[in-house]
Amino acid sequence: MSNRKLSAMKPSDGIVWITGASSGIGAAVALEMANRGWQVAISARSRDKLDKIAELHSNITAIACDVTDRDGMSKTAQKIEAEIGSLAMIIANAGIYLPTHFPKFDVSIFDDSFAVNLTGTVNMIAASYPYMIERNKGQIVLVSSVAGYNGLPTSAAYGATKAALLNMGEAMAVDLAKYGLSVNMVAPGFIDTPATKQNTFHMPALMDVTKAAIVMVDGIEKNRTRITFPKRFTFWLRFLTFLPRQLYVRLLSR
Numbered sequence: 001m002s003n004r005k006l007s008a009m010k011p012s013d014g015i016v017w018i019t020g021a022s023s024g025i026g027a028a029v030a031l032e033m034a035n036r037g038w039q040v041a042i043s044a045r046s047r048d049k050l051d052k053i054a055e056l057h058s059n060i061t062a063i064a065c066d067v068t069d070r071d072g073m074s075k076t077a078q079k080i081e082a083e084i085g086s087l088a089m090i091i092a093n094a095g096i097y098l099p100t101h102f103p104k105f106d107v108s109i110f111d112d113s114f115a116v117n118l119t120g121t122v123n124m125i126a127a128s129y130p131y132m133i134e135r136n137k138g139q140i141v142l143v144s145s146v147a148g149y150n151g152l153p154t155s156a157a158y159g160a161t162k163a164a165l166l167n168m169g170e171a172m173a174v175d176l177a178k179y180g181l182s183v184n185m186v187a188p189g190f191i192d193t194p195a196t197k198q199n200t201f202h203m204p205a206l207m208d209v210t211k212a213a214i215v216m217v218d219g220i221e222k223n224r225t226r227i228t229f230p231k232r233f234t235f236w237l238r239f240l241t242f243l244p245r246q247l248y249v250r251l252l253s254r
């Protein structure tokens with residue numbers, strides 16, 4: 001395989017599979033992609049919620065599956081290939097935010113965050129990769145977060161998983177380009193979803209989930225390696241990465 005510029009997958013290339021699509025960003029992206037002509041397979045643990053999303057568009061098929069179940073994820077990929085169509089794109093979106101509240105050190109928050117956000121993503125890639133690599137064609141989209149750029153308050157576990165996804169995705173983008181596979185990393189700021197509704201603090205530049213889905217799918221369709229939104233907020237978080245780290249820690253710990 002030559003090291004050529006890769007084009008984005010199109011609906012004619014096959015199916016998109018989205019995890020964590022029973023609510024929030026995943027559900028909004030599923031609907032946006034279905035409206036743009038994609039056949040969409042959606043998964044999450046809540047069968048009833050998935051069915052309600054699938055009822056909204058005839059292009060959407062629901063399959064319940066937990067991302068931490070490696071074997072189950074592999075069977076879901078097999079089912080999609082056998083019953084719906086070829087996997088052209090995966091969007092590893094399933095994620096949980098469990099805040100760390102020091103001085104208590106709760107190791108289960110780290111275990112659970114790593115299992116869903118990080119290993120769950122690896123499980124999805126492992127399940128779909130054999131089909132994509134065999135065809136030398138595919139697009140892998142990893143949903144990270146701006147919390148992956150810098151260490152943020154209460155995000156020691158969540159941020160670690162999201163930083164890992166940015167690094168993992170970049171390394172895979174470098175390695176897989178010559179095999180015809182692209183990797184896109186999505187790093188949203190605050191988006192209005194059931195997950196953020198639980199936050200009691202002020203969320204700067206909170207973005208409507210339908211608008212976020214449009215920006216995200218636009219970026220995916222352009223095969224952008226890094227997709228961030230809302231722009232002004234994510235710019236400032238990127239800017240913080242350039243501060244001297246001692247000053248950064250002093251500012252953020254206030």
Ligand SMILES: NC(=O)c1ccc[n+]([C@@H]2O[C@H](COP(=O)([O-])OP(=O)(O)OC[C@H]3O[C@@H](n4cnc5c(N)ncnc54)[C@H](OP(=O)(O)O)[C@@H]3O)[C@@H](O)[C@H]2O)c1
Pocket residue numbers: 019020021022023024025026043044045046047049065066067068093094095096097116120143144145146187188189190191192193194195196
């Ligand atoms: N909202 C934001 O401000 C924001 C910002 C940056 C990044 N993100 C990221 O965007 C993604 C979606 O977040 P969201 O805000 O849309 O949250 P959400 O509404 O809570 O959605 C999370 C989704 O993940 C699924 N999920 C959780 N654990 C799972 C598991 N073990 N197996 C399969 N599915 C599982 C949930 O469905 P079930 O419970 O039915 O399984 C749900 O569909 C996450 O990766 C999050 O970290 C969100």
